Amino acid sequence: MVEAFAFYSLAAFILGFAVLVITARNTVHSVLFLVANFLFVAALYVVLHAEFLAVIQVLVYAGGIVVLYLFVVMLVNLKRPPEAHADPRRRGRLGLAVAGLLLAQLVAVLGYSATQAVPAAAAAATAPAGGNVEAVGWLLYTDYLVPFEVASMLLLVAMIGAIILAKREL
Amino acid sequence: MASGRLTKAAHGAAREGAARGDGAPPATEPGSGAEPRLNMIDIVIIPLLKIVIVFVAVLFGVAYLVLLERKVQAWVQVRLGPMRVGPHGVLQPIADALKLFVKEDITPARADKWVYTLAPMISLVPALIVFAVIPFGGTAHLFGKTVPLFVADVNVGLLYIVSVASIGVYGLILAGYASNSKYPLLSSLRASAQLISYEVAVTMTLVSLILMAGTLSMVGIVEAQRQAGLWYVFAQPLAFFIFLAGGLAETNRAPFDLPEAEQELVGGFHTEYSGMRFAFFFLAEYANMIVVSSVATTLFFGGWLAPFPNVHALAFLGLVPGWIWFLLKVFCFLYLFLWIRATLPRYRYDQLMRLGWKVLIPLAIANVIVTGAVKVLL
Amino acid sequence: MIPITPAHYMVLSAALFMIGVIGVLVRRNIIVIFMSIELMLNAVNINLVAFAREWHQVVGQVFAVFIIVVAAAEAAVGLGIILAFYRNKETVNIDEMNVMKW
Numbered sequence: 001m002v003e004a005f006a007f008y009s010l011a012a013f014i015l016g017f018a019v020l021v022i023t024a025r026n027t028v029h030s031v032l033f034l035v036a037n038f039l040f041v042a043a044l045y046v047v048l049h050a051e052f053l054a055v056i057q058v059l060v061y062a063g064g065i066v067v068l069y070l071f072v073v074m075l076v077n078l079k080r081p082p083e084a085h086a087d088p089r090r091r092g093r094l095g096l097a098v099a100g101l102l103l104a105q106l107v108a109v110l111g112y113s114a115t116q117a118v119p120a121a122a123a124a125a126t127a128p129a130g131g132n133v134e135a136v137g138w139l140l141y142t143d144y145l146v147p148f149e150v151a152s153m154l155l156l157v158a159m160i161g162a163i164i165l166a167k168r169e170l
Numbered sequence: 171m172a173s174g175r176l177t178k179a180a181h182g183a184a185r186e187g188a189a190r191g192d193g194a195p196p197a198t199e200p201g202s203g204a205e206p207r208l209n210m211i212d213i214v215i216i217p218l219l220k221i222v223i224v225f226v227a228v229l230f231g232v233a234y235l236v237l238l239e240r241k242v243q244a245w246v247q248v249r250l251g252p253m254r255v256g257p258h259g260v261l262q263p264i265a266d267a268l269k270l271f272v273k274e275d276i277t278p279a280r281a282d283k284w285v286y287t288l289a290p291m292i293s294l295v296p297a298l299i300v301f302a303v304i305p306f307g308g309t310a311h312l313f314g315k316t317v318p319l320f321v322a323d324v325n326v327g328l329l330y331i332v333s334v335a336s337i338g339v340y341g342l343i344l345a346g347y348a349s350n351s352k353y354p355l356l357s358s359l360r361a362s363a364q365l366i367s368y369e370v371a372v373t374m375t376l377v378s379l380i381l382m383a384g385t386l387s388m389v390g391i392v393e394a395q396r397q398a399g400l401w402y403v404f405a406q407p408l409a410f411f412i413f414l415a416g417g418l419a420e421t422n423r424a425p426f427d428l429p430e431a432e433q434e435l436v437g438g439f440h441t442e443y444s445g446m447r448f449a450f451f452f453l454a455e456y457a458n459m460i461v462v463s464s465v466a467t468t469l470f471f472g473g474w475l476a477p478f479p480n481v482h483a484l485a486f487l488g489l490v491p492g493w494i495w496f497l498l499k500v501f502c503f504l505y506l507f508l509w510i511r512a513t514l515p516r517y518r519y520d521q522l523m524r525l526g527w528k529v530l531i532p533l534a535i536a537n538v539i540v541t542g543a544v545k546v547l548l
Numbered sequence: 549m550i551p552i553t554p555a556h557y558m559v560l561s562a563a564l565f566m567i568g569v570i571g572v573l574v575r576r577n578i579i580v581i582f583m584s585i586e587l588m589l590n591a592v593n594i595n596l597v598a599f600a601r602e603w604h605q606v607v608g609q610v611f612a613v614f615i616i617v618v619a620a621a622e623a624a625v626g627l628g629i630i631l632a633f634y635r636n637k638e639t640v641n642i643d644e645m646n647v648m649k650w
Contacts, residue, residue: 026282028282028285028344028347029284029285032285032288032340032344035337035340039337051324051325051326052326052329054326055326055329055330055333056329056333058333058334058336058337059329059332059333059336062333062336062337063333063335063336063337063339063369064336064366067336067339067340067343067362067366068366070340070343070347070362071343071359071362071363074343074347074355074358074359075359132325132326133325133326133386
C-alpha cells in the first residue's frame with residue numbers, strides 16, 4: 001500500500017517533469033526540470049531499496065552532470081534563442097509517429113511478458129547479506145572488476161577529450 | 171507581506187525535506203510493529219521533535235554566528251563591533267531579522283521571476299536537510315527513554331551529505347542567471363567552477379576516511395574512532411587540511427570568497443536580491459559553515475567523544491555529556507572560519523583554480539593511495 | 549489496489565524512454581537533445597533497478613552504476629563538442645550543423 005502510493009506519486013512527478021524538460025522554451029528551465037526529474041528518480045530508487053544508487057544519482061547526475069549542462073547553457077545561451085527558425089510541424093509529426101511506433105512495440109513486449117508466468121527462481125533467490133553499499137561494492141570489485149576498470153578508462157579518455165575539445169589552443 | 175508568506179512556505183519546505191530524509195528509515199524497517207502505541211511515539215513524535223529542535227537550533231545558531239562574526243572581525247581590527255542593541259549588542263540578530271522582514275522585496279524588471287524566487291530556497295534547503303544525518307551525541311536518557319541524539323542514521327550517511335551539498339550549488343548558479351545582471355552572472359560562473367573543482371578534492375579526502383572507518387554511516391565513523399582510540403585528524407592530517415581548504419571553498423568563505431568578492435563583483439550572486447530573499451542566501455551561507463564544521467568535527471575530531479579517553483587524570487572529562495563536546499568542537503571550527511576571514515587575503519581566480527586542480531586534488535588522490543596501501547599492508 | 553510489480557516499473561520506464569525519444573526527435577536545440585538522452589538513460593536505469601529488486605540481486609544496480617559512468621563521460625565529451633562548435637558557428641541549433649568543415 002505504501003509502496004503503491006509512493007510509486008504512483010513518484011511516477012507522476014517523474015513523467016510530469018520529463019514532459020516539462022522537453023517542452024520548456026527556456027533551456028535553463030529545461031535544465032531545472034531535469035534536476036527535479038533526477039531527484040524524483042533518486043527517490044524511486046530509495047523505494048526500490050537501492051540506497052547507494054539513489055545517492056549516486058543525486059551526487060553524479062543532479063550535482064555533477066546537470067551542473068555541467070547548466071554551465072554550458074549559460075555560456076552558450078546568452079546571445080540569441082537557439083530555435084529561432086526551427087521547422088516544428090514536420091519534425092513534430094515525424095517524432096510523434098516514430099515514438100508511437102516505439103511505444104506500440106514496448107506495449108507488445110509488456111503484454112507478452114504479462115502473459116508469461118513468473119519463473120520460480122525469483123522467489124528462490126536469496127537477499128544479499130549486509131547493506132546495499134557493501135553488496136554493490138563487492139560485486140564491483142569482484143565479478144565486475146574488468147568492466148569497472150574499463151569504465152574508469154572511459155572516464156579518463158572522456159576527461160582528456162573534453163579538455164582538448166574545450167580548450168582554445170593547447 | 172509577500173516576503174512573510176515566502177518565508178513560511180520555504181520553512182515548511184525545509185521541514186518537509188528534513189522529514190522526508192528522516193521518514194525513510196522507519197518505513198524500511200517494518201519489523202518493529204510489536205507494540206503499536208510505543209511505536210507511534212517512537213517513529214513519529216520523537217523524530218518530529220528532534221527535527222524541530224535541530225531546525226530551531228540551527229537557525230538560532232546561524233543568527234548568532236552572524237553576530238559572532240561581526241564581533242570577531244571587530245576585535246581583530248581593534249573595534250567594538252555592534253554595541254547598540256542590548257548589552258554588547260546581543261540582541262543585534264533580532265534587529266537584523268526584523269529589518270530584513272520588513273524590507274521591500276525587489277525583483278528586477280527583466281529577471282526570470284520564477285527562477286529568481288526559487289534560487290534562494292534551493293540554496294537554503296540543502297544546507298538545512300544535511301543536519302538529518304549528523305550525530306550530535308551518542309544517546310540520551312529522557313523521561314525513561316533512550317533517545318539517540320541524531321535524526322537518522324542511514325548507512326549511506328556520508329554520501330548523503332556530499333550529494334545534498336552538491337545540490338546547493340544550483341542556488342548560486344540560478345541566482346546569477348535569473349538576476350539578468352552582469353555581476354551576478356560572472357559571480358555564479360565563478361561559483362559553479364569553484365564548487366565543482368573543490369568538491370572533487372573534498373570527496374577524495376572522504377574516500378580515505380571511509381577506508382579508515384570501513385563504514386559510510388556518520389554514527390559508525392564516530393564509533394570507529396572510539397574503538398580505535400584515535401581521532402582521525404591524527405591519522406589523516408593531510409586529509410584534514412584538504413577538507414578544511416575545500417570546506418572553506420565550498421562555503422565561499424575567505425580566502426576563497428571569489429563568488430562574492432565585493433571589490434570586483436559588487437556583491438556577487440546576490441547583488442540584485444533584497445529583503446527576505448537576500449536573508450535566505452545569508453542564512454544558507456552561515457548554515458553551510460555550521461554544516462562543514464559539524465562534518466569536520468564528526469569525521470576528524472571524534473564527534474561527541476570526549477578528548478583524552480586514555481589519560482586517567484582527565485577521566486572526569488567523560489562526565490560531560492557528549493552533545494556539549496560536539497557543540498564545543500563545532501564552535502572551535504566556526505571560530506577558525508571567522509579567524510581565517512579576518513586574517514588571510516583573497517586568492518585570485520587563477521590561483522584558486524591552480525590550487526584546486528594542481529595541488530589539492532593530486533594530494534588527495536595520493537592520500538587515498540597511501541591510505542589504501544597502508545590499510546592493505548598492515 | 550494492485551501490488552506494484554516489475555511491469556509497473558517497466559511501463560514507467562517505457563513512458564520515460566518515450567518522452568526522451570520525442571524530445572530527441574522534436575527539439576532542435578542540441579542541449580535539450582542531450583538532456584532527452586539523459587532521460588532515456590534514466591529510463592533504462594529504472595528498469596535495471598526494478599529487476600534487481602525483483603530478483604533480489606544487486607547486479608542490476610551495478611549495471612546502473614556503469615550506465616551513470618557512461619552518461620557522465622558522454623555529457624563531458626558532448627558538451628565539449630557543443631562548446632567548440634558554438635565558438636565557431638554561434639549556434640546550438642542542430643539544423644545549422646550541416647557542414648563538414650568551415
